[in-house]
Structure formats: C-alpha cells, structure tokens
Amino acid sequence: MIHLKNIEKVYRTSTIETLALNNINLDIQKGEFVSIMGPSGCGKSTLLNVMGLLDEPSKGTVELDGQPVTQYRDKELARLRNQKIGFIFQSFHLINDLSVLDNVEIPLLYRSTNGKPRQEYAKEALTKVGLGNRMKHFPKQLSGGQKQRVAIARAIVGNPDIILADEPTGNLDSGMGNEIMNILQQLNDEGATIVMVTHDEQMAKRTHRLVRLFDGTQVL
Amino acid sequence: MLLNYIKIAWKVLLRHPFYTFITLFGISLTLTVLMVLTSFLDHLLGTHYPEVRRDRSLYIMQMDMRDSSQTSRSSGPMSFKFLTDFVKTLKTPERVTICTFVNSSNAYVGSQKIKLNTKFTDADFWYVNGFEFLEGKPYNEQNIANGDYVAVITDDLKKQYFEGTESAVGREIEVENIRYRVIGVVRSGPITRPFSYSDIYFPYTTPKSNYQRSGMRGGYVCIILAKNKSDFAAIQEEFQGRIDRIPLPGVEDGFKYGVVNVGCQPYAENFIGTILGESSNLNAIFFGVVTFIMLMLMGLPAINLVNINVSRIMERASEIGIRKAFGAPVKTLVWQFIVENIFITFIGGAIALVFASVIIHLINESGWIAYADLTINLNVFLVSLLVCLVFGLLSGVLPALRMSKLNIAEALKS
Numbered sequence: 001m002i003h004l005k006n007i008e009k010v011y012r013t014s015t016i017e018t019l020a021l022n023n024i025n026l027d028i029q030k031g032e033f034v035s036i037m038g039p040s041g042c043g044k045s046t047l048l049n050v051m052g053l054l055d056e057p058s059k060g061t062v063e064l065d066g067q068p069v070t071q072y073r074d075k076e077l078a079r080l081r082n083q084k085i086g087f088i089f090q091s092f093h094l095i096n097d098l099s100v101l102d103n104v105e106i107p108l109l110y111r112s113t114n115g116k117p118r119q120e121y122a123k124e125a126l127t128k129v130g131l132g133n134r135m136k137h138f139p140k141q142l143s144g145g146q147k148q149r150v151a152i153a154r155a156i157v158g159n160p161d162i163i164l165a166d167e168p169t170g171n172l173d174s175g176m177g178n179e180i181m182n183i184l185q186q187l188n189d190e191g192a193t194i195v196m197v198t199h200d201e202q203m204a205k206r207t208h209r210l211v212r213l214f215d216g217t218q219v220l
Numbered sequence: 221m222l223l224n225y226i227k228i229a230w231k232v233l234l235r236h237p238f239y240t241f242i243t244l245f246g247i248s249l250t251l252t253v254l255m256v257l258t259s260f261l262d263h264l265l266g267t268h269y270p271e272v273r274r275d276r277s278l279y280i281m282q283m284d285m286r287d288s289s290q291t292s293r294s295s296g297p298m299s300f301k302f303l304t305d306f307v308k309t310l311k312t313p314e315r316v317t318i319c320t321f322v323n324s325s326n327a328y329v330g331s332q333k334i335k336l337n338t339k340f341t342d343a344d345f346w347y348v349n350g351f352e353f354l355e356g357k358p359y360n361e362q363n364i365a366n367g368d369y370v371a372v373i374t375d376d377l378k379k380q381y382f383e384g385t386e387s388a389v390g391r392e393i394e395v396e397n398i399r400y401r402v403i404g405v406v407r408s409g410p411i412t413r414p415f416s417y418s419d420i421y422f423p424y425t426t427p428k429s430n431y432q433r434s435g436m437r438g439g440y441v442c443i444i445l446a447k448n449k450s451d452f453a454a455i456q457e458e459f460q461g462r463i464d465r466i467p468l469p470g471v472e473d474g475f476k477y478g479v480v481n482v483g484c485q486p487y488a489e490n491f492i493g494t495i496l497g498e499s500s501n502l503n504a505i506f507f508g509v510v511t512f513i514m515l516m517l518m519g520l521p522a523i524n525l526v527n528i529n530v531s532r533i534m535e536r537a538s539e540i541g542i543r544k545a546f547g548a549p550v551k552t553l554v555w556q557f558i559v560e561n562i563f564i565t566f567i568g569g570a571i572a573l574v575f576a577s578v579i580i581h582l583i584n585e586s587g588w589i590a591y592a593d594l595t596i597n598l599n600v601f602l603v604s605l606l607v608c609l610v611f612g613l614l615s616g617v618l619p620a621l622r623m624s625k626l627n628i629a630e631a632l633k634s
Contacts (some may be wrong), residue, residue: 054545054628075549082547093542093632095232101222109224110547143564154546 001162001193002028002051007060009046020046021057022216028195030130030161033188035204036197037060038213045166051195052085052164053077082110086155090167092147094139095118100126100150101135107158125153129183145176152183156192163187165196169203181206222559229560232536233567234484243528246567247574250521251607254514255596258582258603263412263594265488270416272350276449278456278581279415279490280307280442280482281321288469288478297321298482299438300424300431306482307442312455314447317344320429320439321416321602327381327395334380336395337411340429340440341420348445351415356389356404363403364423370398372421374408376591395420398427411590415443415487435472436480444484453485459484518607522614529561529619540623541631553624554617561611561616569608573601 009021020043028034028051036044049055050062053069054130061068064080072080086107087093092102113121126132129149139147148168155163165184169177181203188194196207204210212220233240267274284295303318310316319341319471327334332436346358350371361368373381378388385391386401400422411417424431430439446455459482471477483493492506543553573596580594596604 049629052545054632075551077548078544078547081545087545089632093538095228095542097228097235097540102227105224106543107546110543110549110552158547158569 001032001065002026002032002195003061003063003066004047004051005061005063007047007050007057007062009043009050009055010058020216021050024060024218026211026218028162028193030193031191032209033185033190033194033207034196034209034211035207036195036211037199037201037204037215042213043216044213046216048164048166048195048197052087052162053081054087078110082107083158083198084161086158086160086163088148088155088163088165088168090170092139092144092151092171094147094150094154096139098138099135100131100137100139100142103139103150104153104157106154111158121154121157125155127159128156129153143176144172145179148172148176148180148181152180152187156187161193163192163194165194165201167197169198169200177203225556225559226563228539228556229563230562233564239528243525243564244568245573246521246524247565247611248571250517251569251604252575252579253517253570254607255572256579256594257514257582258599259576259594259596262597262599263410263589263592265491266597266599267415268593270288270349270351270406271413271443271487273348273445274487276446276451277348277487278313278444278446278484279451279487280444280459281415281490281494282441282483283437284481284483285437285472285475285477286479286481289478290479292475294437294472294475294477296437297439299433299435300429300440301434302436302438303440303442307444307459310444310455310458310462312446312451312458313444314443315347317348317443317445318342318424318440319345319415319442320424321441322417323439324326325395327393329381329383334377335529336377336419337417338395339421340426340431341421342424345421348443351406351409351416354405354407355387356402358404364425367425367457368423369398369400369426370403370423371395372404372406374401375405376408377419378402378405395418396428396493400426408591410592412592415441431548437472456484465510471498518611518614522611524614526618529615530622536623537626537631537634540626541628541634544626544628545632550624554620557620557623558613558616561620562612565608565612565615567602573604576604582627 004024004026007021008025011018011020024047036047038044046055050057053113056095057070063069064084069077069080101119101122102124105118108118108121123132123135124169126135131146131149131153134142134146142150169180172180184194185206198204210220211218224320282295283298284293286293300318308316308318311608320339323338325336325338326337343359343361343364354375358372359368363370373388373393381393382388382391388405391402393402408417422429444455446452464481468480469476483490483567485493539555577596580596583589583594584592
C-alpha cells in the first residue's frame with residue numbers, strides 16, 4: 001500500500017544541514033497497524049509527513065498503491081491526500097472558529113460533496129466516535145479526549161484507506177489514551193491501514209508491527 | 221464552500237477587533253473618498269436636473285480666434301447673430317437653444333439688496349432643458365416676438381423677493397429699473413451647471429441682452445440637442461462645415477484673425493477642454509492624472525492591507541496546514557483568501573456607502589455648492605462596487621499566494 005524506497009530528508013539552513021531521515025526503506029501492507037517509535041527528534045514525525053505527502057523527501061521515492069508520487073504536482077497530491085489519507089495529530093489541529101461539525105466536514109469540502117450529504121457523513125463519523133451530541137460545539141468547549149475524537153472523525157469521514165496518526169494519545173491521560181487507541185483498533189479491524197507515531201510502549205504493543213528509528217535511521 | 225469561506229472570514233474579523241477596525245477603517249475611508257469623488261464628478265458632468273438631456277447634447281461655449289501666425293489669440297462666448305446663423309440653422313439636431321452664460325445683477329426688496337444671476341434665453345431653452353415648473357409656464361416664441369417684459373424665476377428667488385406670497389405668477393419683479401411680469405417659477409438648479417443655472421430668466425428680446433450685436437463675438441453660448449447620441453458626429457461635421465466657410469482672414473473688435481476654432485462637444489469634453497484648452501494631449505494628461513490619483517487612492521491603502529494581511533499569515537498558518545493536509549489544492553486556498561478579502565472589502569464598502577451618503581447629504585445641505593444635488597445613484601454605486609472588487613483583489617491576491625505556498629508540515633508546527 002505504502003512503499004518508501006531509500007528515503008532521505010535533509011533540512012538545510014544557510015549554516016547547518018541536518019539529516020532527518022537516512023536511507024529509509026519501508027513497506028506498509030494493506031490492513032496493517034504499524035507503530036513508529038524512537039527518541040524525540042529521531043525523525044518519526046518527518047517520516048509520517050513524508051508518508052502522508054505533507055513533506056517532500058530530499059531523495060528516494062514514495063509509492064502509493066504502486067504509483068510513485070514524488071513527482072506529482074500540487075493538485076494531484078492534494079487529491080491523493082483528500083481521498084486516500086486521513087490525518088490525526090497530537091495537538092488535534094482543529095479550526096477553533098468552526099463548529100465540530102464544520103471541522104469534520106473539511107475533507108469533504110474539497111471533494112465537492114454537496115451540503116446535505118456532507119453533513120450526513122460528518123454526523124455519521126461523529127456518532128461513530130461517540131460525539132453525536134457535540135456537533136454544534138466549538139473545539140474550545142471540548143476536553144482533550146473529545147478534541148482527539150473530533151480529529152479522528154475528521155480523519156475517517158472521507159473513508160480513506162490509510163490513517164496516519166502522529167502521537168494521537170500524546171496529549172491525553174492514560175484513560176483517554178486507551179479510549180482513542182480502542183477507536184483506532186476498531187477502525188483497523190474494519191479494514192483501515194494505520195501508521196501511528198508514539199512514545200508509549202504499551203500503545204505500540206497493541207499494533208501489528210513496530211518500526212524503530214534512531215537519529216533518522218531505521219533500526220528495527 | 222462559499223458559505224464556509226464567508227463563515228471563516230466573519231470569524232477572522234471577530235478574532236481581533238483592533239486589526240479589524242484598522243482594516244475596515246482603511247478600506248471604508250478610501251472607498252468613501254472615492255464614492256464622494258465619483259458622486260461629485262457625476263454631479264459635475266453627468267445628466268441631471270435641469271440638464272436632463274445632457275447625454276444627447278453638444279455644447280458650444282466659446283470661439284477661439286488666432287492671428288495667422290498663431291501668436292496671439294482672443295476667445296470667449298459668441299454673438300446671438302453668429303449662433304443663429306451658424307448653429308440654429310443646422311439641419312441634423314433636434315433642437316438648438318441659444319442663451320447667455322451667467323450674468324449678475326441686483327434687485328431690491330425695500331432697501332434690501334438681492335444679488336441675482338440672470339440669463340437671457342430663447343424659447344427653445346425650455347425644451348432643451350427639463351426645468352420643473354412649480355408655477356406658471358415658460359415664455360414662448362410669441363412672447364419673444366412681441367418683446368414682452370416677462371421673466372421666469374426660481375423658487376429660491378421667489379422666496380427672497382416675494383416672501384410670504386402664495387403665487388408669484390402675474391406679479392412684477394424689478395431688475396435694474398426694468399419691471400418684468402413673472403410668468404413662471406421653476407425649481408432651482410445647481411450653480412455647477414452654468415449653461416442652465418440662473419435666478420431669473422428673460423427672453424433675449426428684453427433690454428440689455430445685446431442680442432442685436434453684430435460680429436461673431438458676444439455673450440451667448442449654445443446647447444445643441446441631438447435626436448440621438450449617435451448623431452453627434454454628423455452634427456459636429458455639419459457644424460464644422462459651416463465654420464470652415466467663415467471668410468478668413470477677418471477683423472473682430474480690432475483683432476485681426478486668421479484662424480477660427482469653435483468647439484462643439486459633449487459636456488464632459490467641453491468642461492475639460494475649457495480647463496485645459498483644446499489640446500487632445502492635455503485631455504490625455506488630465507485623464508492620466510485622474511487615473512493616477514484614483515489608483516494611488518486605492519493602491520496605497522491596498523498595499524497597507526496587503527502588508528497587514530501578509531503579516532497575519534502566521535496566525536492562519538495552522539488553518540492553512542490543516543486544509544492542505546485534508547486535500548485543499550493551492551488554487552482553492554487562493555480563492556478562499558480572495559473571497560474572504562472581497563467579503564471584508566464589501567463590508568468596508570457598505571460602511572463607506574453609509575459614510576458617503578452622510579457626507580453627500582452634508583455637502584448638499586451646507587450650501588457650499590448652491591442647490592447641490594449630489595447623489596449616490598446607480599452609476600456611482602456601480603463604480604463603487606467595481607472599486608470594491610478591484611480593491612479586494614488588489615489587497616487579497618498577494619497574501620493569498622503567500623499563504624497558499626506555505627509548507628504544510630511547517631504550517632502545522634506553528
């Protein structure tokens with residue numbers, strides 16, 4: 001499903017060059033639940049960004065469903081992100097000015113889904129994560145766990161094949177973290193391919209496979 | 221989608237009231253100035269009371285005489301005889317009126333002096349212009365042929381001269397020791413329309429009109445009413461044909477002329493030509509300067525707005541990152557920010573419309589321009605709308621491009 005070949009990512013400033021990812025080769029199969037672990041600054045999030053087409057690698061190729069996408073233009077990359085990938089971020093990244101329902105509708109806005117079905121899909125996704133009664137609330141009115149559930153609803157509303165989660169439980173207490181993990185496991189059971197960055201060994205143990213990074217290099 | 225953009229734009233406005241105030245203040249101030257300016261130009265040059273047929277009228281205001289070497293010149297209004305011979309007899313126009321420009325005189329009510337603007341006209345003056353008669357009627361060809369001492373006065377003069385009187389028609393008004401019978405009262409027009417403006421109108425056959433003066437120069441001007449605007453070229457050609465037949469060289473009041481030019485133009489061109497001379501280069505310069513000033517008026521606040529918008533990019537960076545991550549292409553985001561900016565500009569435009577209406581009302585009421593009737597009419601409104609749109613685009617495109625090119629991962633970190 002996702003194939004990374006010889007991926008290298010270098011951040012350059014006028015004085016310093018930092019190698020964030022070094023020769024990463026990774027295959028993610030359809031239906032897998034993979035966790036990525038490693039110390040802070042080892043390149044976990046960068047790897048996830050490259051996988052999710054949010055960032056370009058400096059070298060190497062990214063293939064999605066067998067298609068190399070590294071040379072794709074903005075419009076094609078946007079379409080792939082919109083239709084194939086759903087993101088969950090550690091700090092939720094909800095738009096505070098929009099209601100919960102409007103936030104969840106965002107991916108569908110860029111698919112030209114009409115207003116009414118768009119709302120219906122968003123309501124369905126919110127009900128699935130247990131927030132059917134919070135649709136008109138704004139992010140600031142929700143707890144951390146609820147915000148992350150909204151973020152999950154937004155990630156799954158477009159029914160993507162892949163969900164990329166960057167420390168989805170990082171900002172939550174263990175109880176909330178477990179709830180979020182349960183939802184992710186349920187999504188994986190329903191067929192979603194999930195790649196999750198985490199610091200938590202316990203959470204990682206609940207996934208199918210663990211990838212370890214150290215100083216930008218894959219060590220496991 | 222559009223609703224979503226507008227919803228976000230509204231929330232962004234509410235997020236920082238001070239920035240919003242500065243932004244809207246800049247936009248509305250600029251647009252107010254432009255709207256008042258447009259309204260004033262429209263008032264000056266557009267088709268309004270009493271010159272309600274100005275859009276299909278040509279104006280002849282002065283004759284320009286030069287010696288053969290074109291080193292000295294003499295210019296000014298024309299004689300009644302000249303205009304009768306050369307213009308009144310034109311075959312293409314629907315009607316031609318000859319009248320004096322604005323003359324001044326005095327009238328007395330008891331010992332109180334009233335300063336008057338007077339005008340001598342023919343009967344067609346009332347056809348070519350669309351005066352509203354509040355009382356009585358205009359003088360006609362018969363009054364003129366008889367040399368009747370009759371006058372049409374404005375409602376304002378009636379108020380001053382016949383204070384407290386219900387009807388002025390049939391009563392007498394004395395101007396420069398001559399008594400005229402008032403046969404009509406019209407609603408006053410503004411002083412900025414000198415071809416029609418006056419306090420009192422006399423037939424040209426009444427005393428002191430100088431209509432019998434021989435020669436080509438005198439105190440009269442002329443309005444030619446075309447059947448259609450499309451007849452302008454034919455009228456101008458016919459008129460020029462007549463002018464070309466003036467025997468040259470000649471002598472007028474001791475001035476030996478070898479060249480005679482008489483402009484016959486729509487009001488706006490005539491007005492600008494009077495200020496700048498007949499040179500078409502100067503006209504181009506005039507319009508160039510006006511366009512430059514308009515662009516500066518719009519451009520400087522737009523640049524300021526671009527500056528504010530660009531400096532606020534980081535505030536929206538996370539939102540841009542989120543939208544891009546979930547599939548918004550650059551083009552869509554550019555449109556989002558342009559739509560947001562146009563929305564904000566239109567709010568500024570609505571505020572400006574209110575400000576401009578208040579200012580225009582104050583100008584009209586102040587008496588700064590006598591009988592001013594500045595309005596925000598459809599033309600002014602459409603120009604304002606266009607200006608809003610241009611302003612919105614000017615101030616929205618660059619920030620939108622900057623915003624949409626933000627790297628997603630970087631934007632999400634902010």
